[in-house]
Each structure stands twice: as structure tokens, then as C-alpha cells.
Amino acid sequence: MSGAKQAMRIAARAAVSAIGSDARTAASTRLCEALWADDGLLRASCDHGRILMAYMPLPDEIDPTAAMQRWLDAGGRLAVPVTDWAGCTMDAAEVTSLDAAVFDAGPHGIHEPRDRALLPADAIAVALVPGLAFDAAGGRLGRGAGFYDRFLPRVSAACVVIGVCHTEQLMETVPQNALDRRVACVVAV
Numbered sequence: 001m002s003g004a005k006q007a008m009r010i011a012a013r014a015a016v017s018a019i020g021s022d023a024r025t026a027a028s029t030r031l032c033e034a035l036w037a038d039d040g041l042l043r044a045s046c047d048h049g050r051i052l053m054a055y056m057p058l059p060d061e062i063d064p065t066a067a068m069q070r071w072l073d074a075g076g077r078l079a080v081p082v083t084d085w086a087g088c089t090m091d092a093a094e095v096t097s098l099d100a101a102v103f104d105a106g107p108h109g110i111h112e113p114r115d116r117a118l119l120p121a122d123a124i125a126v127a128l129v130p131g132l133a134f135d136a137a138g139g140r141l142g143r144g145a146g147f148y149d150r151f152l153p154r155v156s157a158a159c160v161v162i163g164v165c166h167t168e169q170l171m172e173t174v175p176q177n178a179l180d181r182r183v184a185c186v187v188a189v
Contacts, residue, residue, distance in 0.1 A: 004175040008141055012132040015168040016060045027166050028063035030189035035067045035128075041162055041187070042067060045126045051119060053079040053092050054128040056103065056111035061130045062166055062189070068128075069098055079119050082112045083147060090147040092119045121154035127161045129183055134163045138182035139174030152181040160184050 019027075035042040042052070052071045057063045072078050079092035085107060094117045095102060103111040129148055133141040140163050142148055152161060163183035170188050 005141060005144070008171065008175065009132050009144065012141065012169055012171070013060070016132075016166060019166055019168060024063070024166075027189045028066065031062055031064060031164055031187060032066040032070065034187050034189055035064075035162075036070055041160060041185070042071060042126065045160060049077060050125040051077045051079055051092075051094075051123055052126045052128070053081070053124045055130055056080055057130070058109060062164055064128050064164060065098055072096070072098070079124065080113060081110075081147070081151075082116050082118070083110065088145065088147070088150070090151045091116075092121060092124060093117055094119050121151065122156040122159075124155050124159050127152070127155060127159055128164050129161055131163055131165060131169070133169050133171045133174050134165055134183070134186045134188065135171050135174040136186065137173075138163065138184060138186065139176050140180065140183050141171075141174045146179065149179055149181050162187055164188075 034040060037043065054064045054068045068078055077094060079094050081090050082093045083090050083106065093113050095113050102113055104114055106112050129140065131140040131142050161183045163186040165186065165188050167188045
């Protein structure tokens with residue numbers, strides 16, 4: 001299985017690296033529009049006090065920050081991942097602003113909030129999850145460290161877990177094993 005996953009990671013990274021800067025920006029705009037459309041997943045879920053967990057994107061990931069800002073503007077609560085690389089764990093930390101001054105770049109370039117107001121995982125109502133590849137059945141291939149695979153079992157069964165990616169990251173089938181966690185749906189733009 002790991003050989004198939006590694007081959008898919010290589011293929012997905014190559015597909016993503018071929019996406020131009022303008023296309024990345026346009027896709028991120030379309031992501032926000034899709035999530036907030038009249039029948040969009042975030043519009044239907046946003047309510048005062050509900051918590052959205054999203055992520056601060058790496059340069060090769062689709063950028064959900066416009067959708068995150070809109071969530072905050074609509075009165076929702078927002079959380080982003082904070083990681084313990086030594087322990088290979090991830091938690092959710094609440095943020096009230098996406099201002100760059102609130103974040104520091106971690107050892108792997110991932111921006112995390114300076115103040116870590118941790119939230120229980122089962123308080124999250126909606127989670128936007130990145131990945132290197134997804135399939136239509138919700139199969140997700142991450143970067144290989146398993147942070148989301150260990151975190152997602154801790155969220156409530158009612159949490160809507162949404163995979164987000166560029167269309168170039170959609171694969172026919174993503175190899176899965178017993179530890180891999182599927183997403184409820186995939187928004188690829």
C-alpha cells in the first residue's frame with residue numbers, strides 16, 4: 001500500500017506544481033464562492049457560535065482564507081490546526097483574526113497562531129481539510145505524517161468534514177488503509 005500511496009503523492013505533487021499562480025488564485029476564489037453559494041456547505045452551516053476548523057495554506061495548497069474570513073464575518077467561530085511535531089499530534093486552536101501578525105511560521109512553514117486557545121475536537125461543526133489527492137468516495141491522501149488521520153476520529157459524528165483541493169488533485173481512486181480517514185465530501189475547483 002505504501003508504494004501506491006508514495007506514487008500517488010509524487011503524481012499529485014507534480015500536478016499541483018504545474019498549476020500557475022493565476023490559476024491558483026482563481027481556484028481559491030472559486031472555492032470560497034462554492035462553499036458560500038446559496039446551497040454551499042458553509043452557508044448552510046454558519047451560525048453564531050458554531051466552529052469551523054480550516055487551515056492556513058502552504059504555497060501548494062488551495063487557499064481557503066477568503067472562506068474563513070467570511071465565516072468570521074458571519075459570526076462563526078474559527079479554529080486552525082496547531083501541531084506537536086515531536087508527538088505527531090494536532091489540535092484545534094481558536095482564532096478571532098486572520099491577520100498575519102497573529103501567526104508565526106512553524107518548523108515546516110505552516111502558520112500557527114501565537115496564542116493557542118485550544119478547543120475540544122468534538123466542538124467543531126465543520127472542518128475544511130487539505131490533502132494531496134482525493135477521490136469521489138471521500139478517500140484522502142495526505143502528506144504522509146497522519147496528523148489529520150489521528151485528529152479526525154476525535155471530532156463529533158455530526159461534524160461535516162470537507163476535503164478541498166484543486167481539480168488536478170482529484171484521482172479515480174485513492175489508496176486507503178484502516179487508519180486513513182475519509183471526508184464526507186470533496187469540493188474541487
